[in-house]
Amino acid sequence: MTGLGPVSQWLYTRKSEVRRNVRLAEPVYEIEIEIKNADGLHMRPAMQFVDVASGFDCDIKVSNNDTCVDAKSIMQMTMLAATCGTKLKVKAQGPDAQEAIKALQELVEENLFDESATAGSGGRNE
Amino acid sequence: MEIRKGIAVSPGIAIARPMVIDSKDYRIPRRSIMPSQRTKEEKRVRDAFAGAIKKLTALEADRSIEESNIKDIFAVHLRFLRDKSFRKRITDFVHNELTTAEYAVSTILREIASHFAGIDDAYISERAADIYDIERRLLTQLLGKVQKDVEHLREEVVIVAHDLSPTQTAGFNKTFIKGFATEAGGRTSHTAIVARSLGIPAVVALEDLMSNINVDSTVIIDGNRGIVVIDPDEETLAQHRQHATELARLEHELYTLRDKPAVTRDGVAITLLGNIEFQDEAEMVKEKGGEGIGLYRTEFLYLYSDSEPTEEDHYEAYAHAVRTFEGKPVVIRTMDLGADKYPHSGRYAVETNPVLGLRSIRFCLQNLTMFKNQLRAILRVSALGDVRIMFPLISNLQELRQAKLILRDVMEDLDEYGVGYNPEVAVGIMIETPSAALTASLLAADCDFFSIGTNDLIQYTLAVDRANEHVSTLYSAADPAVLWLLRSVIHDANKAKIDLSVCGEIASDPEYIMLILGMGVRTLSLAPPMIPEIKQVIRSVTIEECNHLARKVVTMDSQRQIKNYIRDAAIRILPEAF
Numbered sequence: 001m002t003g004l005g006p007v008s009q010w011l012y013t014r015k016s017e018v019r020r021n022v023r024l025a026e027p028v029y030e031i032e033i034e035i036k037n038a039d040g041l042h043m044r045p046a047m048q049f050v051d052v053a054s055g056f057d058c059d060i061k062v063s064n065n066d067t068c069v070d071a072k073s074i075m076q077m078t079m080l081a082a083t084c085g086t087k088l089k090v091k092a093q094g095p096d097a098q099e100a101i102k103a104l105q106e107l108v109e110e111n112l113f114d115e116s117a118t119a120g121s122g123g124r125n126e
Numbered sequence: 127m128e129i130r131k132g133i134a135v136s137p138g139i140a141i142a143r144p145m146v147i148d149s150k151d152y153r154i155p156r157r158s159i160m161p162s163q164r165t166k167e168e169k170r171v172r173d174a175f176a177g178a179i180k181k182l183t184a185l186e187a188d189r190s191i192e193e194s195n196i197k198d199i200f201a202v203h204l205r206f207l208r209d210k211s212f213r214k215r216i217t218d219f220v221h222n223e224l225t226t227a228e229y230a231v232s233t234i235l236r237e238i239a240s241h242f243a244g245i246d247d248a249y250i251s252e253r254a255a256d257i258y259d260i261e262r263r264l265l266t267q268l269l270g271k272v273q274k275d276v277e278h279l280r281e282e283v284v285i286v287a288h289d290l291s292p293t294q295t296a297g298f299n300k301t302f303i304k305g306f307a308t309e310a311g312g313r314t315s316h317t318a319i320v321a322r323s324l325g326i327p328a329v330v331a332l333e334d335l336m337s338n339i340n341v342d343s344t345v346i347i348d349g350n351r352g353i354v355v356i357d358p359d360e361e362t363l364a365q366h367r368q369h370a371t372e373l374a375r376l377e378h379e380l381y382t383l384r385d386k387p388a389v390t391r392d393g394v395a396i397t398l399l400g401n402i403e404f405q406d407e408a409e410m411v412k413e414k415g416g417e418g419i420g421l422y423r424t425e426f427l428y429l430y431s432d433s434e435p436t437e438e439d440h441y442e443a444y445a446h447a448v449r450t451f452e453g454k455p456v457v458i459r460t461m462d463l464g465a466d467k468y469p470h471s472g473r474y475a476v477e478t479n480p481v482l483g484l485r486s487i488r489f490c491l492q493n494l495t496m497f498k499n500q501l502r503a504i505l506r507v508s509a510l511g512d513v514r515i516m517f518p519l520i521s522n523l524q525e526l527r528q529a530k531l532i533l534r535d536v537m538e539d540l541d542e543y544g545v546g547y548n549p550e551v552a553v554g555i556m557i558e559t560p561s562a563a564l565t566a567s568l569l570a571a572d573c574d575f576f577s578i579g580t581n582d583l584i585q586y587t588l589a590v591d592r593a594n595e596h597v598s599t600l601y602s603a604a605d606p607a608v609l610w611l612l613r614s615v616i617h618d619a620n621k622a623k624i625d626l627s628v629c630g631e632i633a634s635d636p637e638y639i640m641l642i643l644g645m646g647v648r649t650l651s652l653a654p655p656m657i658p659e660i661k662q663v664i665r666s667v668t669i670e671e672c673n674h675l676a677r678k679v680v681t682m683d684s685q686r687q688i689k690n691y692i693r694d695a696a697i698r699i700l701p702e703a704f
Contacts, residue, residue, distance in 0.1 A: 039249045043202045043256060050205060074205040075212040078253065079238065081245045 029097045031090050033105050037112040040083035045113040050074045052103050058094025060104075071104075127359050130332045132307070134352030135318035137655075138327035139370040140284050140305030141363070144345045146336065147272055147287040147294070150265040154232040155337030159224050163341070168217045170227040174267035179207045182263065199256065206260050226341070228268050235261035273297065284345050288336060290317045292429045293469070300324055305347035307354045309335050312593040321349070322634070323403050325410070325655035329354050331595065380658035384415040388661045392668040396643065398661060399455065399651040401629055408447040410654045415661060418454035418512070419447055420651020421577065421629040424500065425463050434470040434496060440503030448511040455512045457577065457651070458504050459556065460497070460529075462486045462518040470496075481585070486519035491528055501536045508548035516577060520555040523568050530572070554625070558582035563611040570622035577651065578615060580630025584608050603632045604688040609645075609679065616646045627651050637689075637696045639663045644676025666700045 035041055041049065053060050053071035060071035064086060069076035071090070082088055088108075092100045107113060148154050159167055186200040206212055219230040239257040273294060276285070279302040287294075289310035295317070304326055311317050311330035321328030327349025338356055339345065346355040346366050350373075355362055388396045399420030400411030411419060427435040427443055448456050461468075464477075464485030477483040490497040507513050517529045530553060540547055554575030557563050563583065566576065580603055585592065587608055592601040602608070619626035627649035632638040634652035639660060642650070652660060675695050682688045 040247060042249050043253055044198055047198075047202050047205055070211060073209050073211040074202070075209050075215075075238065079241055081242070081247065083247045 026093050026095070026097070028091055028093045029101045030092075031101050031105060032087050033090060033108045035082045035084055035086045035088065036109060038084050040086065041077070041080065043078065046074055046078045048107060048113055049104065050077055052107050053100065056092075056094070056096045056100040056103070058092045058097040058100050060090065060092045060097075060100055063089045063091075127362060128338050128356040130335055130338070130354045130356070132329040132332035132335075132352050132354065133312065134328075134349050135311070135315070135330050136306075136321035136326065136328040136349050137373075138305070138325070138349045139366055139373060140327050140347045140349075141366060141370070142282045142284045142304045142345065144286045144307075144339050144341075144343055145272075145276060145279070145283040145303075146339055146341070147276070147285060147290070148228050148265070148269060148336070149288045150262055150269060152288050154226075154228045154265070156229050156233075157226045157337075158340050159220075159226060160342060161224065164221055164224070167220050167227050170268060170271065171217050171220060171230065172213065173271070174227065174231070174264045175207055175213050177267040177270075178260075178263040179204065181267075182207065199259075202256060203260055203263065207263070228265060231264045231268065232261060235264070276303075279303070284347050286335065286339055286345065289315075290320070292316055292425065292467070295320045296426050296429050305349065306330075307332055307335060307345065307347050309333065310593070312598060315593055320403065322653040322655060323401070323407055323410075377658075380662060383658050383661050383665070384413075386661070386665070388415075388664045390643070390664055390667055390669050390672075392670060394648070394669045396664050397627075397649040398657055398664075399457075399627065399629075399649065400654040400657065401651050402447070402654065405443045405446045407654060408450040411657070412450060414654050414657040416654060416657050418451050419456045420627050420649070421516070422447060422456060422458045424459060424461055425467075428461060428463060428468060428470070432469075435499075437499050437503045440500050441506055444503060444507040444513070445510060448507050448513055451511065453511055455514060457514045457516050457554070458507075459516045459518050460487070460500055460504075461490055464489065481591075487517050487525060487529060488519065491525065491532075494532065497532060498536050498539075501533055502540065505533075505536060505540060505547040505551065506545060508551040509546045513548065514552040514554060514575065516554050516556060516575075518556045518579070519558060519582070520569065521559040521561045523565065523572065526555060526569060526572055552625075556582075556629075557615050558586070558630075560587050560611065563587075563615050566615045566618035567622065570618050570624050573624065575625035575627070576615065576619050578612065578626070578628045578630060580608070580612075580628065580632045583611065583630065587611060602685045602689065603630075603635075603638060604692065605685045606683060606688070609641075609688070612642075613645055613680075620646060625649065634660060636660065636663050636700070637693050640667055640672045640675050640695055640699070641679060641692050643667070643669060644672035644674070644679075663696070663700055671695075671699070 037045065050072060061068055062071045062077065062080065064080045064082055067080060069080055071077065090101060090104055146157065182200055182204050186197060186204065216230050216234050219234055220227060235257050239254040242254040242257065243251050245251050277297045277299055279299045282302050282304050284305040284307060285303055286307050289308050290306065306317050306321050306328040308317050308330045309332055315330060317328055317330055327347045329347055329349055329352050332354055335354065343357050346358055348366065388398045390396065398416055399418045400416040401421040402408060402411060402419055403423045403426055408419065427439055444458055464480050464483060468489065484492065504513065504515055515533065517526065520526050533553065537547065537549065552574040554573050554577060555562065555569060556579045557566060557576050558579035562569060570576070584601060584603055588600060588605055590597050590601040592598050616626060626647065628642055628647050629651035632642065633650040634656035636659060650660065675692065679688050679691065682691065
């Protein structure tokens with residue numbers, strides 16, 4: 001076990017990199033969403049989340065307590081390890097930030113990742 | 127400087143840079159690179175990602191996979207592989223920590239996996255398995271590239287690995303490989319056999335070797351004393367260079383024996399043949415003074431390529447050896463692989479006990495198309511010279527009869543098409559199971575020759591796996607049980623007046639030569655590089671002395687006593703050979 005030390009340290013570095021890219025003039029949209037499906041943000045939901053986020057041009061960050069990650073990176077999203085009941089803070093900044101926030105909220109809270117219908121939709125996030 | 131002690135399995139001294147071959151089935155040790163190698167190593171990481179994505183995309187598109195959860199898994203893996211921040215984390219590690227791509231991949235992926243494993247949620251913690259899967263995908267890419275590099279070597283190296291498989295060594299560019307050092311293996315392991323047939327030094331069973339070698343180390347492999355020195359100091363390096371020169375001088379001396387006959391001092395002629403594995407080794411046998419091929423292992427034809435060898439592949443490989451030896455014997459052994467090693471069998475069921483399972487002649491008798499292919503090629507080359515066919519692992523008379531029946535079938539096919547072959551082609555068997563040894567008198571009535579394969583015979587007789595360090599000390603050719611079996615096989619062969627040779631490892635061990643000559647053996651088939659040394663032993667003894675020694679050994683009851691006795695006798699006769 002290497003523990004959480006190097007991981008969170010690295011996540012921190014990423015966070016500052018993400019910040020640097022943001023155009024300061026644009027407003028930040030922020031929302032809190034709750035993971036409601038029983039299995040939490042496991043692999044497939046994480047994949048869907050990243051796919052939806054990647055469809056937008058804006059910069060999206062997701063944080064769980066002190067950990068803040070890039071919503072477009074599947075590795076970072078899965079490492080948030082959000083279980084059922086976790087409340088995530090989503091911040092978006094950029095031209096389509098408002099739409100992005102709406103789409104992500106729909107996916108997580110209304111459709112509950114639509115467990116069966118989206119299976120096998122792989123390979124379209126680039 | 128690091129000195130590691132292992133088991134010496136092939137003599138000689140090699141001093142070169144290491145070519146390290148990691149295995150995805152074992153922990154990848156940390157190995158440093160020079161700052162100047164950063165760019166190259168980071169590119170290896172990116173190439174591995176690109177390669178893994180390509181392979182996975184093809185897999186995902188495969189229509190035969192219908193289960194949606196498997197497609198889901200592929201989709202998740204693909205997103206990981208396309209995640210640039212994930213890839214960057216690995217290239218950053220290479221850049222900052224100055225390690226190999228393999229180590230960076232393994233370390234980062236394991237770090238992520240352990241992060242998952244530590245989360246108190248069964249579903250998420252189980253996802254560590256996905257991460258290990260991705261690790262394997264990336265390592266497969268990296269290691270596949272390394273294998274390609276070894277196949278296209280342009281400078282001299284020694285190969286350092288956990289273990290080497292026949293598929294790996296078959297592709298090596300042997301011109302530039304000067305030695306082997308592996309963590310696993312024993313005297314009869316594949317690495318050992320290949321090293322001896324190439325005449326390069328090898329040391330195996332070196333614990334924790336991989337983590338002590340860096341890309342730019344200098345490595346000495348001393349195949350005489352069984353040691354490997356990593357980054358030697360000047361003095362050690364000079365010593366080994368001198369030692370290597372001496373060995374070369376000794377080899378040159380032995381070379382002068384090349385054209386002299388293998389005859390004992392009292393005038394008994396012994397036939398020395400070579401064991402070969404690849405077709406180009408036939409020249410080496412000739413070069414070292416061998417009078418033919420006593421064992422042509424044909425497994426490499428099956429392991430070398432991605433598809434099953436065609437009849438023409440077989441024919442070409444055999445015809446080359448037969449032409450090299452113009453009229454001298456070439457004994458071709460039919461395929462001796464297990465279902466577990468045979469890549470084209472389509473069988474993936476793991477046998478619980480493969481050594482006692484569907485292997486060798488048993489496998490051939492159940493895969494007739496493949497078997498007949500090989501037999502047809504052997505029969506066709508029999509028209510070119512003194513070709514003999516040998517069936518391995520025969521364990522009862524019915525098996526031998528069945529194999530001969532199939533051979534007869536193939537002959538009839540050839541007759542039908544008017545293809546030429548030698549209808550009188552000699553057919554013999556390996557005696558390598560205790561049951562064959564015990565019923566040798568029955569088997570002798572149905573074949574033209576025996577070749578005793580001591581390696582398997584010892585393993586099956588003593589029930590010992592030599593590669594297993596917990597029991598390997600029980601493995602000995604000098605065990606009375608083995609010698610009793612040998613004696614009765616030799617007796618039965620002589621009584622039936624059929625040819626007999628010994629092709630196992632004891633035929634290339636100077637210590638055992640007097641004993642086996644004394645037991646009545648007159649034909650030996652051995653690793654080509656050992657031919658001059660064994661010839662020297664033969665030319666230094668009399669059959670009288672050998673007979674005396676064999677008679678004394680009969681009265682002894684322990685392996686240790688026998689071993690010491692034959693060793694002392696050998697040293698008395700030829701002190702410089704030991």
